[in-house]
Amino acid sequence: MPKLNALVAGSTGYIGVQLIKLLVKHKYINIKYLCGNSSVGKKISNYDKSFLNKKLPKIIKFNKNLLKNIDVVFTALPNGEAQDISKHLNKNTTLIDLAADFRLEKSSDYLKWYKQKHRAKNLIKKSLYSLPEINGNDISNHQIISCPGCYPTSILLPLIPLFKNNLIKVKNIVMDSKSGYSGAGRGVHIKFKDKNLYESLSAYGVGYHRHNSEIEQMLKKFTKKKLDFNFTPHLTPMFRGILSTIYVDLEKDVTQSKIIKKLYDFYKKNHFIKILKADSLISTNDVINTNNCFISVCKSKYKNKIIILSAIDNLIKGGAGQAVQNLNIKFNFPIKSGLL
Structure with a gap:
């Protein structure tokens, strides 16, 4: 089975680092891009020494052109930023968001609880709040997967x-x-x-x-x-x-x-x-x-x-692990891939 190309946006936060730790062990994933803001140009090993001997790309600034050859995007960003990225998805690119951007089914609820207007209202219906053991079977019909909070x-x-x-x-x-x-x-x-x-x-x-x-x-x-x-x-x-x-x-x-x-x-x-x-x-x-x-x-x-x-x-079942679990369901990988 060919590997999927993955982009991780928000790679240096606690959740982002944990996610990379899981993805480097995932035999069906190739980490093509790591993205950040203040960390641009740095190595991910600056944030966790366990990456010192891993062949991982340097951190770069995200831009929409990076999505051309990407199969799956993981966003571990401040609330709101995954909404902007979602607008540039190719039809064959899956977005798995670890923040709150697509957790609520009504944009009015998002405004109420997160004090900001939703910038991708039309994509909410294309998203699924996926707690894998409860409604993971519905993932295949959705391009945007929202991981529950911890x-x-x-x-x-x-x-x-x-x-x-x-x-x-x-x-x-x-x-x-x-x-x-x-x-x-x-x-x-x-x-x-x-x-x-x-x-x-x-x-x-x-x-x-x-x-x-x-x-x-x-x-x-x-x-x-x-x-x-x-x-x-x-x-x-x-x-x-x-x-x-x-x-x-x-x-x-x-x-x-x-x-x-x-x-x-x-x-x-x-x-x-x-x-x-x-x-x-x-x-x-x-x-x-x-x-x-x-x-x-x-x-x-x-x-x-x-x-x-x-x-x-x-950081795992409440974050990065749940994201990988959703990935495995979406792409029909063995459920434990990357999670042992």
């Missing part, structure tokens, strides 16, 4: 099967998520300069974090009832990983064991979702440097409630 990935994977089977109530859901600071990008040290990232735990985006929009948009596809949830993200003094703790009320006659069985049955054919034994205590250390999501269902002191623990690596 927090929503950790929350949606355990909740969607339960919503789909009416096992939990859709009100009074509490989503408490804690992430390594890499999730905020390289600018995190400037943005949170007064927070002492290495020794403190910080809540942010309380009540109105942008990821509320995609969590609600996706969950609404699986229920006709009005949703009622609170999502609160936190930055922790670690580099990578997410642990989400989700508190839900059970529907009548639903038990912890029934929840576990439904999750296990739903994901038993998936390579990257691991449903653990009841009341398993999990940590981010279980999933670091993997594309896995570990899910544990725990008892509450209240009979009609359960507590769900969900752990992922925000």
Whole structure:
């Protein structure tokens, strides 16, 4: 099988570097161009020493002419920039976006949550918000693939099967998520300069974090009832990983064991979702440097409630790994390609 030519735009951020690490191991991908802005002319090994012995192109400025011989474009850019690139796609070029440019189905919602007008409204219908284990089968019909955010990935994977089977109530859901600071990008040290990232735990985006929009948009596809949830993200003094703790009320006659069985049955054919034994205590250390999501269902002191623990690596399953997973589905590559 011939290799696909790939371009990575936004190659020097935490997600971009992680993506390149996966792509260099992918036997069906040739990294033709690495693009950046302030990094133009530099080697990617300046940003990660593991690339020192790899034959990779120097970083260049993106321009639309680069797309002529490109099969797949990965964009790990600030919100809005992938919209501009999308306008120049050839009909045979796939765009896989790791930012938020095509996550929301309405341009009005994008304006509401991201405070900027969408610059490629006509392409939203050509895009797919793809959580691979949930709706990955729809990828083949779309030229633009939008990868979910890291927090929503950790929350949606355990909740969607339960919503789909009416096992939990859709009100009074509490989503408490804690992430390594890499999730905020390289600018995190400037943005949170007064927070002492290495020794403190910080809540942010309380009540109105942008990821509320995609969590609600996706969950609404699986229920006709009005949703009622609170999502609160936190930055922790670690580099990578997410642990989400989700508190839900059970529907009548639903038990912890029934929840576990439904999750296990739903994901038993998936390579990257691991449903653990009841009341398993999990940590981010279980999933670091993997594309896995570990899910544990725990008892509450209240009979009609359960507590769900969900752990992922925000840079892989919540970012670059999910992008490669979507790539593999789109081009019919073995699902584990580049992800071992």
